[in-house]
Amino acid sequence: MAKLNKHLRKLVTKMVKSSINAEGVVNAQMVQKFSRALTSLSLSQSILALSEFIKGLKREINKSSLIVESAVETSPLLQKEIIKTISQHYKIINSQFIINTSLLGGLRVKIGDTLIDNSIRDKVDQLRERITHV
Amino acid sequence: MSDLVQQLEKEIAGLKFKASKSNVGTVVEVGDGIARIEGLSEVQASEMIEFPKGIFGIALNLESYGVGAVILGDFTQIKEGDVVKTTGRILEVPVGEDLIRRVVNPLSLPIDGKGVIKSKINYPVEKIAPGVITRQSVNQPLQTGIKSIDATTPIGRGQRELILGDRNTGKTTIAVDTIINQKDVICVYVAIGQKASKVAQIMATLEQFGAMKHTIIVAANASDPAPLQYLAPYSGTAMAEYFMDQGKDVLIVYDDLSKHAVAYRQMSLLLRRPSGREAYPGDVFYLHSRLLERSARLNKDYGGGSLTSLPIIETQAGDVSAYIPTNVISITDGQIYLESDLFYAGVRPAVNVGLSVSRVGGSAQVKAMKSVAGRLKLELAQFRELAAFAQFSSDLDPATKSQIERGRRITEILKQPINAPVPVEEQVAVIWAATSGHMDEIEVERCQEFETGYIKFLKVFKGKPLEIIKEEKEVSEKTQKLLEEAVKSFKKSFR
Ligand SMILES: Nc1ncnc2c1ncn2[C@@H]1O[C@H](COP(=O)(O)OP(=O)(O)OP(=O)(O)O)[C@@H](O)[C@H]1O
């Protein structure tokens, strides 16, 4: 597999950083500008650089993406409340609410790499681990 | 039954439910016991991570966007997209008395079919070595029961003595016989990358000589995944450290670290680490130094326990200047060098006395041995030189001739069959007889026969010289007279 050279890799990292502002919002204009610049490279380098650029953007976006799973549907009011609480500690740019009945109850919240699990499922798992060690 | 229910109730009552917070990542690539994971931004090096289905792994390569990890378990169950969690813990394994007599894998799971191990105590597999203030210098001998080693390269408790030699030169035998010779020392034998049949044979030997009652065998065989082989010496050391912390003397054998380095190289290539000399990753030195640093002799304030290690390295065509042998030589306190030429010439154990050294064991050697073996090493070295020279000349002066004859007899009495350790007082008596010239007129071919008879004779000799040596731990002038008397009267009957 071909590899992106060191110099280009650094450049792409810089491009990713400057495509996202301090609040974590993606600047579409910048992304377009950088993408155009990268397509001017040789074909193989350009493909590698662009995919690296997209991967980097995804990673950055993921850092401020909130995913909330719950066993039953959450009301808009509760959703607002959740976002408000979590944004006291983390930057949130976009959020997603998912129903996952296997949680049995409670919430499982993921923001970036951090997972906060307060579901019944997790408690059952903790309990199981505890008694299998007896 | 009600006991179990009670215990369960107690466990459940003590359980506090908390919302669990963890750092997560996603598997992006998996195969050969290795996974590449994106995310896990807060993971630490060597931290345990949890895959789905209760499978654990260890984070090894920390990269900017994720980690490379080894999977400890069935990696075929893990697929791309699986979520991985940090645990905040370094890998721990069960340790304790329950492991004695057992054969376990590096995760402390039994592989001898003798049922579950109930130990409740866990020790981390990686640990910072004991600091200087907790240590004391090596001053107690660890008797191997092997004459050539106890006499010329004595090992002290807390020492790291490397056994190195080509394949099939008797490396494992030296380690196993040393384990057989122990009485008050707990032993851990770590088998890395060996055939399962060989490990089974070693266990059978230890069992046969009653040595399993103070021994744990930790095995990651050639057919096991590389990560398990990588882990084996570290978990074995954790099991040994438990006993050292109890104030006991412990001996650990790593058989062998060459195969350990190969397993690590394989893992590193899969993790796409940059490789250096002989395709080993740059930190292969640290791999073994952090392991062997954990051998120690603790001082009274810290319980006075000790961990002696016998790492084994296999050389290729006697080349000690290859990458891994030089590394390990530089970390250890000495080495026992075994040579194919000697082995095939019938000098077994095939210890090259000239090239073998023990940098700290001398101060631990018992006085009795020191007094009779003091000049042994030098005399043997001179003998080798003279013998080589004698091949080219027919007429030698009488002094040289007698030195060669003496050397041949000493070489003869340092030979020893397998699984037959010799108590130190018997070693002293025999070496004394050979070095002080009492065997000069015995034919070389009959030296071993002489030795056996002489020891038998000493056991029943009226002054009980063996018991005195054992008791006093030195050879006083009086004892020497007694030995002289004994050897003279034995020689009369030896014809
Ligand atoms: N002192 C001895 N006297 C007679 N035979 C011996 C002696 N030491 C070892 N042997 C024999 O030599 C053979 C090789 O010994 P051993 O397995 O200990 O060597 P090794 O160096 O560990 O080999 P490997 O490279 O396969 O690990 C065995 O069959 C063993 O019984």
Ligand SMILES: [Mg+2]
């Ligand atoms: Mg061997």
